[in-house]
Amino acid sequence: MSEGNSKGGFSLFDAEERILDGAKRLLDRMKDGDPQLLSEVGILADAYSRSVREQRRLVKVSDRLQNQMTQLNQELVRRRAEAEEALEQLRQAQETLVQTEKLASLGALVGGVAHEINTPVGIALSCASHLDDSTKAIRALFEADDIGVDDFERYMDTAADTAKLIVANCERAADLIRSFKQVAVDRTSSERRTFRLADTIAETVTSLRPNLRQAGHQVAINCPTDLVLDGYPGVISQVLTNFVMNSLTHGYETGRRGHLRVQVEAGADDLVRLRYSDDGQGISEEHRNRIFDPFFTTRRGSGGSGLGLHIVFNLVTGPLGGTVVLENQDAPGASFLLEFPRIAP
Amino acid sequence: MDNLLIAATERSPEVTFDSAAGTLRIKGESYPEDASQVFGPIFNVLQDYLGQADGKGLKVDFELIYFNSSSAKALMNMFQMLENAADVDIEVNWQFMADDETMKEFGEDFSEDLEHVTFNLVPVS
Numbered sequence: 314m315s316e317g318n319s320k321g322g323f324s325l326f327d328a329e330e331r332i333l334d335g336a337k338r339l340l341d342r343m344k345d346g347d348p349q350l351l352s353e354v355g356i357l358a359d360a361y362s363r364s365v366r367e368q369r370r371l372v373k374v375s376d377r378l379q380n381q382m383t384q385l386n387q388e389l390v391r392r393r394a395e396a397e398e399a400l401e402q403l404r405q406a407q408e409t410l411v412q413t414e415k416l417a418s419l420g421a422l423v424g425g426v427a428h429e430i431n432t433p434v435g436i437a438l439s440c441a442s443h444l445d446d447s448t449k450a451i452r453a454l455f456e457a458d459d460i461g462v463d464d465f466e467r468y469m470d471t472a473a474d475t476a477k478l479i480v481a482n483c484e485r486a487a488d489l490i491r492s493f494k495q496v497a498v499d500r501t502s503s504e505r506r507t508f509r510l511a512d513t514i515a516e517t518v519t520s521l522r523p524n525l526r527q528a529g530h531q532v533a534i535n536c537p538t539d540l541v542l543d544g545y546p547g548v549i550s551q552v553l554t555n556f557v558m559n560s561l562t563h564g565y566e567t568g569r570r571g572h573l574r575v576q577v578e579a580g581a582d583d584l585v586r587l588r589y590s591d592d593g594q595g596i597s598e599e600h601r602n603r604i605f606d607p608f609f610t611t612r613r614g615s616g617g618s619g620l621g622l623h624i625v626f627n628l629v630t631g632p633l634g635g636t637v638v639l640e641n642q643d644a645p646g647a648s649f650l651l652e653f654p655r656i657a658p
Numbered sequence: 659m660d661n662l663l664i665a666a667t668e669r670s671p672e673v674t675f676d677s678a679a680g681t682l683r684i685k686g687e688s689y690p691e692d693a694s695q696v697f698g699p700i701f702n703v704l705q706d707y708l709g710q711a712d713g714k715g716l717k718v719d720f721e722l723i724y725f726n727s728s729s730a731k732a733l734m735n736m737f738q739m740l741e742n743a744a745d746v747d748i749e750v751n752w753q754f755m756a757d758d759e760t761m762k763e764f765g766e767d768f769s770e771d772l773e774h775v776t777f778n779l780v781p782v783s
Contacts, residue, residue: 323694323697323698323701323735324694325693325694325728325731325732325735326731327735328735328738368731371727372727372728372731373728375726375727376689376726376727376728379689379726379727380689380726383669383689
C-alpha cells in the first residue's frame with residue numbers, strides 16, 4: 314500500500330532495492346570465483362533481503378494499526394459527542410417536566426383555594442341576601458305605617474347577626490386571598506427576599522387546607538416566630554407543599570386521619586433545621602434510597618409523575634444550598650430532615 | 659525552479675517549499691494511505707533543488723505532531739537525501755512539543771546518521 318506504488322515517482326524502499334540489485338550483480342560477478350566466498354556473500358545478501366522484506370511487512374502492519382487507532386479515536390470522539398448531546402436533550406426534557414410539574418401543583422393550589430374561598434363568600438352572599446329580604450319587608454311595613462316594635466326589634470337582631478356574619482366571612486375570604494397571593498407570588502417569581510419562616514409555613518398550610526380538611530388531617534407547626542430568613546420563600550412553600558401532597562397521596566388509607574408535623578429549629582452556625590414528618594404508612598425499605606430519583610413513583614397508573622421529591626431534592630440542594638435526608642425512625646410514618654443556611658447562598 | 663505549496667488534509671501535512679528562499683516546511687500530521695503520494699512531490703523538488711543549488715543553502719523546518727511508520731520511512735529517506743548532498747549547506751529544525759518525548763526521540767534517531775547536515779532539536783510549548 315505504501316511502497317511499490319510509484320505514482321509519486323519513488324518507492325519507500327528505493328535505496329534498499331538498489332542495494333539488493335547491487336548484491337545480485339556482485340554475486341553474478343563472483344560466480345566463477347572462490348565458492349566459499351560466494352556462499353558467504355550469498356548468505357549475507359539473503360539475510361539482507363529477508364531483513365528488507367521484514368521491514369516492509371512491519372511498516373505495513375504498523376501503518377494499518379495506526380490507521381485503526383486513528384479511526385477508533387475518531388469513532389470515540391463521535392460517540393462521545395452523541396452521548397453528550399443525548400444527555401443534554403435528556404436534561405432539557407427533565408427541566409421541562411419539572412417546570413410542568415411545578416405549574417401543575419400551582420394549578421392544584423389555585424383550585425384548592427378557589428374551593429376554600431367559596432365557603433365564606435357563599436355564607437356572606439346568603440347573609441346579604443337575607444338582610445336584603447328583611448330590609449324590603451320592614452320597609453314595606455314602614456311605608457304602610459303598619460310597623461310594630463316587635464317587628465323592628467326582630468329586624469334589628471337580623472341586621473346585627475347578618476352584618477356580623479358578613480364581616481367575619483369577608484375577613485376570612487380576604488385572609489385566604491392574602492395568603493394565597495403571597496404563596497402564588499413567591500412560587501412563581503422565585504425572588505429573593507427576607508421573610509419570617511413561620512409566616513411562610515402558615516400561609517402554605519392555609520393554602521393546602523382544602524386538601525387537608527377533606528380527610529380530616531391535622532398539621533402541627535412548631536416554628537420560632539422570630540426566625541427571619543434571607544432567601545426564597547417560594548422554594549420553601551413548594552417543598553412543604555410537595556411533602557404534604559406526598560403524605561396525603563401515599564400515607565393514609567381513606568378514612569384515616571393523619572397528623573402532619575413541621576418542626577423548625579434555628580441551629581448553630583446560622584443553620585436552619587426543618588423536620589417534616591407524618592404518621593402514615595411510611596416508606597418501604599426497598600424504596601428508601603430511590604425516592605429522590607426523578608420519575609420514581611409507586612403510583613404511575615394513578616397520576617403520579619415521580620417528580621415531587623425529586624423537585625424537593627433539587628430545590629433544597631440548589632436554591633436553598635442545603636441537604637435533605639429521609640430519616641430512619643422508630644415511630645410510624647415518614648420523616649424528612651432539611652438543613653440549610655438561614656441566609657441562602 | 660518550482661515552488662511547492664500543498665495544503666494539509668486530515669491525514670497529510672501542509673508542505674511549503676520556497677526555492678528562491680531555499681526553505682522547506684512540513685507541518686501537521688502524516689498518516690496517509692500512500693506515503694509516496696505525499697512525499698513523492700517533496701522528493702522531486704528537493705532532488706532538483708539540491709542538484710542545482712549552486713552555493714545556496716537549504717533550511718528545513720519540521721513541525722510534525724504525528725506520523726505513521728511509512729511516513730517515518732519516507733522521512734528517513736529524505737534525511738539520507740539531504741545527507742548525501744554534501745556540497746549544500748543544510749540546516750534542519752526539528753520542532754516538537756516540549757512534553758512530547760516520543761517526537762523528540764524520533765528527531766534524535768533521525769539526526770544520528772547525519773554529518774553534513776546541521777540538525778537542531780527545537781522544543782516548543
